[in-house]
Amino acid sequence: MGQRIKVIIADDHPVILFGAAQALLKFPEIEVIGQARQSTELIQLLQKSPCDVVVSDLAMPGGQYGDGMPLLGYVGRQFPNVRIVVLTMLENPALLKRLREVGVTAVINKSDDLSHIGLAIVHVMRGQEYIGPSVRIALDSMGLSASGQQRDVVLSKRELEVVRLFVSGMTITEIAAQLKRSIKTISTQKNTAMRKLGIERDSELFQYAQSNGLLNLSAYVGDGNLDDAFPVDSE
Numbered sequence: 001m002g003q004r005i006k007v008i009i010a011d012d013h014p015v016i017l018f019g020a021a022q023a024l025l026k027f028p029e030i031e032v033i034g035q036a037r038q039s040t041e042l043i044q045l046l047q048k049s050p051c052d053v054v055v056s057d058l059a060m061p062g063g064q065y066g067d068g069m070p071l072l073g074y075v076g077r078q079f080p081n082v083r084i085v086v087l088t089m090l091e092n093p094a095l096l097k098r099l100r101e102v103g104v105t106a107v108i109n110k111s112d113d114l115s116h117i118g119l120a121i122v123h124v125m126r127g128q129e130y131i132g133p134s135v136r137i138a139l140d141s142m143g144l145s146a147s148g149q150q151r152d153v154v155l156s157k158r159e160l161e162v163v164r165l166f167v168s169g170m171t172i173t174e175i176a177a178q179l180k181r182s183i184k185t186i187s188t189q190k191n192t193a194m195r196k197l198g199i200e201r202d203s204e205l206f207q208y209a210q211s212n213g214l215l216n217l218s219a220y221v222g223d224g225n226l227d228d229a230f231p232v233d234s235e
Contacts, residue, residue: 004029005125008045010036011057011087016110020055020087023114030121039063039071046079053121054079058088058095073102083124085117095198096135109134159193162186166202167209 007030009020017035024030034049036042040063042056054075060067065074072084085106086099099107105128106120112132123130155163165175176186199205 004031005053005121006031006033006049006051007053007055007121008032008034008036008042008049008051009055010039010042010060012037012060012062013057016057016087019114020117024118024121026115027118027122030118037062039065039067042071043074043078046075046082051082053083053085053124055085055087055117055121058086058090069098069102072099072104076103083121085120085124085130087117096131097198105129106131107135108132155193155196159189159196162189163193163205163209166190167206 007024009017009032011017011020014037017037021032021035024032033051034045036045038060042054042063043065045051046054056072056075058068058072060071065071072086075082075084083106084104085108086104087108087110088095089110096107099105106124108116108120108130109132112134116130116132120130120132161179162175165178166172170178172186172190173183176183179186194200194205197205197208199208
């Protein structure tokens with residue numbers, strides 16, 4: 001057998017640390033060389049015990065290096081040869097886009113069998129992505145690819161219209177009045193659009209709209225040419 005894959009596990013829950021370590025015992029090619037419960041411990045371990053892969057909880061409060069994207073970004077910059085497998089309870093597809101930006105291509109939901117951690121480690125060592133089953137189901141249900149990118153059919157014409165008006169500065173009440181629909185209907189269409197896009201905050205909706213040209217669609221609304229401006233499905 002060749003050299004074993006050296007792994008450090010970081011999670012603020014002792015049960016997850018223990019469970020992950022036990023699950024990795026089933027992979028003879030993998031060796032757990034350290035465990036950390038917050039970012040300070042993780043960085044100290046990386047400095048004194050070089051490893052191949054870090055398996056890290058996304059939400060891990062405490063420690064001078066924080067958690068989430070700032071911590072993952074720091075690890076990526078300071079230890080560029082270390083692969084990262086993220087553990088999370090979140091299934092928001094927009095999260096994958098942000099993880100990709102800091103070089104993470106393996107994501108496991110803690111609700112899945114922890115044996116997926118070992119599979120993810122093996123995949124990232126081969127330069128391949130690994131998306132756990134729960135995360136993949138969430139992506140498939142929202143019509144998204146494994147990278148968190150939108151597939152061709154995303155928003156209906158009505159959802160697109162509501163989003164465009166909202167990001168143009170109108171309130172839900174104003175949109176309802178202009179489109180002669182109920183406030184509840186407009187609110188539902190906006191929320192459905194955000195769910196499909198994997199977006200939780202209005203600020204992210206504005207960013208999405210800007211990056212996808214929705215802020216420049218005023219000329220298309222109402223003239224029957226929305227299909228030419230943006231990929232949509234029928235409602």
